[in-house]
Amino acid sequence: MTTEPERRAPLPAERRAHLLDALDREGVVRVADVSRALGVTAVTVRRDITRLEREGRLVRVHGGAVPVTTAGRDGASPAPPPTAQAIGVLVPSLDYYWPGVVRGLEAEAREHGLRVVLRGSSYETSDERPALQRLAETDGVSGLVVAPRTDGTRGADVALWLRDSGMPHVLVEREAALAPYREALESVVSDHALGALMAVHHLAELGHRRVGLVLSRESPTSRKIAAGWRAACTELGLSTEEHFERLAPGRRNPDFPGVVTEVVDTAVASGTTALLVHSDPEASAVVQEAMDRGLRVPGDLSVLSYDDEVAGLFSPALTAVRPPRAAVGHAAVDLLVKRLADPDRPVHRVAISPRLVVRESTGPVRTS
Incomplete structure (x- = not known):
């Protein structure tokens, strides 16, 4: 009987070559992905990233690394010199969703000769003000592109800090208004409500009248998706008895x-034939559970995912709403550049439409 040979641990040079190859292919590497792919610890991957950064071959960011853009590479604009005017960027993570936004804003910054100082916070961070203050005071940036928490009193405190700091700023994938007159902060967002409305209309065109909604409890996007879903149900005449709504905990939560x-x-019990699920991993888990029970997807249950980060990799490939991540990043830097040039211009709030990508997981209602 033959056995599989034991996997050989990659040499340091092999690990670092893998990191650089992944950067060339994907434009970003995540510590968790490399650790899993190579079978090494996250500490080892971070050590490799630190060495490659010292060699000037990549730039460390929260959760991973991004490439150093050089003149002429892939036709990109030359990287701005270290003395160039800098803008600060604070996003929740680079583990999911945000790499696409960051790539867009970095490309736009290069077009304007701006240097980006990228920092990560966390969805669990209760107060981003210290990180913002360090960007403004220690890193010497001229403006900020920020995705802070905007819920509750801490969110209001961050909005007040941004206003009172005098630092030009643009919120990205977030919106906020100041009391008492609801004065809006400048922002660029994906129109997630429109995306959800498009999704429900797609399912309705396939004959589905019972359309459920599953949301990620931890995501600030959920509120807007729910608003679009409810609007579509009203437009299509779906009664409250014909759909249901659930909030899913995080995937690492033992209750998930x-x-x-x-x-x-x-x-199954309600006769629901289609689900809109945020986000891709949650949608994949629902599809897997349905198929494990012998249900056909899409024959017995159509599933439409919201985010389209990895929806196309699952089997069956998931129909998904794709937010315009890169376009949001481009537009945020463009707004900030215009604010820097004209501090007195009116506040702009930009909403960019997502796309519906139809794949294999949605189909007509089963008639027999």
Whole structure:
């Protein structure tokens, strides 16, 4: 009997070559992905990233690394010199969703000869003001592109800090208004409500009348998706008895598998034939649970994902709403540049439409 040979641990040079190859292919590498792919610890990957940064071959960011753009590479604009005017960027992470936004804003910054100082916070961060203050005071940036938490009193405190700092700023994938007159802060967002409305209309065109919604409890996007879903249900005449709504905990939460089971239980019991699920990993988990029970996707249950980060990799490939991540990044820097040039211009709030990408996981209602 033959056995599989034991996997050889990659040499340091092989690990670093893998990192650089991934940067060339993807434009970003994540510590968790490289650790899993190579079978090494996250500490080892971070050590390799630190060495490559010292060699000037990449730039460390929260959760991973991004490439150093050089003159003439892939036709990109030359990287701005270290003395160039800098803008500060604060995003929740580079583990999911945000790399696409960051690539867009970095490309736009290069077009304007601006240097980007990138920092990460966390969805669990209760107060981003210290990080913003360090960007403004220590890193010497001229303006800020920020994705802070905007819920609750801490969110209001961040909005007040931004206004009172006098630092030109643009919110990205976030919106905020100041009391008492609801004065809006400058922002660029994906129109997530429109994306959800498009998704429900797609399902309705396939004959679905019972369309459920599953949201990520931890995501600030969920509120807008829910608004679009409810608007579509009203437009299409779906009654409250014909759809249901669930909030799923984070995927690392021990309650997550139970919620996925409950979602499929509820869909089957209520005759629900289609689900809109945010985001891709949650949608994949629902599809897997349905198929494990012998349900056909899309024959018995159509599933449409919101985010389209990895939806196309699953089997069946998931129909998904794709937010315009790179375009949001481009537009945010463009707004900031215009604000820097004209501090007295009116506040602009930009909403960019997402796309519906139809794949294999949605289909007509089963008639027999």
